[in-house]
Amino acid sequence: MVLSLSVIPTQPVEGQPADAIHESADTLALLARRRSSKVMHLVEPAPTSAEIDALVALASRVPDHGKLGPWRFVVFEGDARARAGEALAKAIANDSGIDVVRLDHTRNLLKRAPACVMVVSSAAPHPKIPEWEQQLSSGAACFSLLLAAHAMGYGGCWLTEWPAYDARARTALGLAEHERIAGIVYLGTPREGAIERVRPDVSTRISRF
Structure with missing residues (x-):
């Protein structure tokens, strides 16, 4: 069952008590049993645009040294998934050895789930805050988004795949030169x-110093 947006409390504004520490058996149960869905198993219904906006707001509440917000979110819904796939296919169309199968797969890459949210790391040199810490914050945003989707009642899958490591693909998806894809979170039921x-x-994998 998908939970109503009305169950999400209003987020505090700067200076208000955040009430960050309290017991939550439901959260512990979610963490103990959470399991990503396979991307090919995600079907309609997907989160609505309003639900995605709420999930992104929750996902942005991650550790962020210096309050830089070194990430942004790009939503692909409806026809946008096909437009993005076409842009990716165009970026690699002239590669040596490219074939119809690879191009078709690329065009449909983001259509494998009803909705996708790309988390973009915008980490940049800073006099006090290492880029690595900024990148870690972007990874936390990916996982927070996935957790929020599961808590709301949807399935999700966090992937990177080849576009994350191809400069042409990043440009085709609208990223700046210094930006990187931290992950694409595929969403659906x-x-x-x-x-x-x-x-x-x-x-x-645990030790005590």
Whole structure:
């Protein structure tokens, strides 16, 4: 069941108490059992435009050293997914060895789910705040967006794929030269439940100094 936007509290304004620390069994349960959906399993309905705006607002409440906001969000809904895919296909159309199959796949890349939100890292040199910390904030925004979507009742999947590592693709999607794709979060309703995957043995990845 998708939750109503009315359950989201009004966000505090600067200077007001944020009430950031309180118990939430529901949040712990979500973290314990959260599982991304496979992108090919995401179908309509997708979050509405108003719901996406609310999810983005929640996703922006991440650790952000210096209050730089070193990220932005690009929403692809409806026909925008096809326009973006066409722009990506055009960017690689003259590559050596390119074929119809690859171009068709590229045109449909963002159409695999009903809606997508691209989180763009706009990290830049700063006299006090390392770019790495800014990039980490962008990654946190990706995961926060995914968590918020799952908490609202939708399925989601955080991917990067080749456009994140191709300068031509980034330009085709409207990114500035210094910007990078932190992730594309695909959103929709899962047509089948996700199956738990192998998880790392946390006991081998924890130590105490």
